[in-house]
Amino acid sequence: MTGRNTSRKKRGRAVDLTATNRRLRAEIAERRQAEALRDEFLSVAAHELKTPLTSLRGFAQLLMRQLDRDESPDPVRLRQALSAIDQQSAKLARLVNHLLDVSRIEAGRLVLDRKVADVVGLVDDVVATARVNTFRHEFTVRAPSGALALVDPLRLEQVIRNLVDNAIKYSPDGGPIGIEVDKSREAGVVRVTVSDHGLGVAPAHRSLIFERFHQAHSERAFSGMGLGLYISRQIVELHGGRLEAEFPDEGGTRMIVTLPTGGPGGRSA
Numbered sequence: 125m126t127g128r129n130t131s132r133k134k135r136g137r138a139v140d141l142t143a144t145n146r147r148l149r150a151e152i153a154e155r156r157q158a159e160a161l162r163d164e165f166l167s168v169a170a171h172e173l174k175t176p177l178t179s180l181r182g183f184a185q186l187l188m189r190q191l192d193r194d195e196s197p198d199p200v201r202l203r204q205a206l207s208a209i210d211q212q213s214a215k216l217a218r219l220v221n222h223l224l225d226v227s228r229i230e231a232g233r234l235v236l237d238r239k240v241a242d243v244v245g246l247v248d249d250v251v252a253t254a255r256v257n258t259f260r261h262e263f264t265v266r267a268p269s270g271a272l273a274l275v276d277p278l279r280l281e282q283v284i285r286n287l288v289d290n291a292i293k294y295s296p297d298g299g300p301i302g303i304e305v306d307k308s309r310e311a312g313v314v315r316v317t318v319s320d321h322g323l324g325v326a327p328a329h330r331s332l333i334f335e336r337f338h339q340a341h342s343e344r345a346f347s348g349m350g351l352g353l354y355i356s357r358q359i360v361e362l363h364g365g366r367l368e369a370e371f372p373d374e375g376g377t378r379m380i381v382t383l384p385t386g387g388p389g390g391r392s393a
Contacts, residue, residue: 172219176212183209222351226336229358236276236362243271243314243383244305246281251303254288260298261291267305271314274386275363283356283367287318287379290352294377295322307385313365314383321376325369333369 183205228234244267251263291301302319325333336354353367360367365383372378 173216176216176219179212180209180216183212222355225355226351229355234358234362236279238274238276240272240386241275241277241280243273243275243280243316244268245270246277247284247303247305247316250281250284250288253285254292254301258292258298261295262298262300264300264302265304266302268307271305271307272385273314273383275383276359279359280363280383283359283381284316284318286352286356287316287381290379291318291320291322291377294324295320297322312385314385316381316383317378319372319376319378321374324371324375324377330369330371334367 187202187205225234247265247267251265254261255263288301288303295301299321302317304317304319305314306317307314334353334357336351357367360381360383363383365381368380368382370378370380
């Protein structure tokens with residue numbers, strides 16, 4: 125009887141060791157995956173931050189050389205240089221803000237400052253800016269005269285701007301971009317839809333587009349850290365809403381934001 129009990133104990137210890145080894149191997153694999161993702165992100169982030177910094181330094185040096193030679197700066201070149209510095213500074217600020225937003229989201233410190241705002245007005249502001257920045261795209265807005273909702277206006281505008289910027293970015297040949305706002309009093313929601321006829325997303329990438337650091341078109345020369353859609357979805361979900369993607373048969377991408385018009389759903393300041 126003693127021998128049988130000893131044999132059972134040995135088998136039990138063997139099972140425990142096997143389970144422990146499996147758990148350790150899983151933890152090691154998970155840690156390695158996290159490290160690989162971190163290293164890839166740091167590489168992309170360093171590249172994306174370096175580009176505007178290099179441009180800023182180049183234009184600043186150009187202006188300093190002109191001053192060192194006691195030359196009167198050519199007004200046209202001066203304006204071009206200052207415009208480039210302004211654009212690259214804005215790009216750098218956006219990249220840094222994305223990194224800060226991810227940090228806040230991961231720490232659970234991204235809070236909303238809600239107030240009643242007109243979603244149509246936010247869309248109009250984003251589209252007005254987009255029209256100034258691109259001449260290759262035609263914007264069509266379909267919306268009611270107003271659509272009020274209890275939202276954080278700055279954060280919601282950030283989401284809409286990101287979706288419109290993506291529609292422009294991934295329609296490199298230009299073309300139509302449609303923005304539609306509709307409200308349903310019965311369902312108590314407002315929807316914002318942004319549609320383009322650009323590159324779309326390959327089926328293999330569609331389930332990953334809202335993941336951190338994922339770039340659906342990494343094989344092409346598009347800049348970005350793969351954070352915009354991740355941050356946008358987190359902001360929409362803090363509002364108690366949904367951000368979804370559709371891929372029409374005719375091509376392109378359709379992004380749909382669905383927001384409750386008021387009431388609870390997410391943290392508010």
